[in-house]
Amino acid sequence: MKWPLETSPIPDSELPLYNSYYLHACRTPEDPAMIWGTEVEVSKLQDYLRTANRESSFLLTTSHILIRAVAKALEKHPDFNQRVVGKRIYRFKAIHVLMAMQDPREQQAELLLVKDANQRSLSDIAQTIWKHHQDAARGNFTYQKEKQTFRFFPQPIGRWILNFQQFLSNRFHLPETSMCERQRCSPVLVNYLGFRGAPPMKMFKASRFPNESLMMNITMGPSELRPIVQNERVVIRPVAPLFVRADHRTVDAYRIAQFTETLRSYISNPDQMDVQTGTRQATSKTKQNRSEAKPIPDARAAETNSNTHHTTSSPA
């Protein structure tokens, strides 16, 4: 039986005070969510995809890069790879990323879990995603069994089961099961909304799924050509909006800023993630399984690394 979380919760004494306020005193309608909206210049990402797709065995897209960027950002900022269970905070043992996708047959949103996303190559992630897309197009979606199970019961019982499942998952540390892994094994939902025909995105408030595992939501919108300032000159570049929603019970705005800046730097420069197209990186599961979180990186170092890549003017 596999358990996605560390055995013991983080001691209250190690939690920042203001996170504890949200953790213990937050009642509806109080909302501990914080959203950081920003934008990211994607010309290098587009060049990267253009080059990679000349050699890759699988079609690589922005959403694949976004998944890996989020996973690498979680690796660098492990305090985001955790969740609330009841009134306690637990760290995840591995870095799994949940991705929203469209089921083409049923024309509805679906969620796909990409396991160990930080240890996988871009090509590997692309292969996994395309396989699921393909299966969905054929009506054999991975979580079809879960859907059928809920729909098997009469509606009132099905609704009660959904509700009870979330109740248990939000209050107790439960093991992974194939039916419920999407609800328990990832701290983040990634949403790429840059599909063809999508209108420009100026603001996006990601909804809060009734599941305490998903402490974060990362949404990227369609890119559009915008005037930006680089080296004190106005240039036209493709720029995409990026929204990061996080939970004040586990992190604060300063740390969200650091995380978002790391994520932006990975998206705008995919080479930084040490991506190897078409190859699988050596696994480092023993390294991942060490229980202690990595220290928070120095803010000035993160700022120096990322500010050389992108500066923006105010929107036109």
Add this chain to the structure above:
Amino acid sequence: MEIIDTIEHELTGFIAKRAQVDYPLKPDTDLLEEGILDSLMMMDLVAHLESQHHVSLGDRDLSPRHFRTVSCLAALVAQKQDSLNH
């Protein structure tokens, strides 16, 4: 060659309509470069190829070299249909 031309013509119409392309789409238009092909469009296309052209695409078929242009796609479909017939 006629079969491939027919497939090309049909796929051009399908992609132009689904992707709402507002300029003439040619068989050699680079679908990736023009941003016509994204994951949603890709899956619509795969579902269309499998249901309307009765071919089954494997994981390795979802590569840029097969989906780069309508011509490449038509060639893939014709090859698959040929394999089925033999």
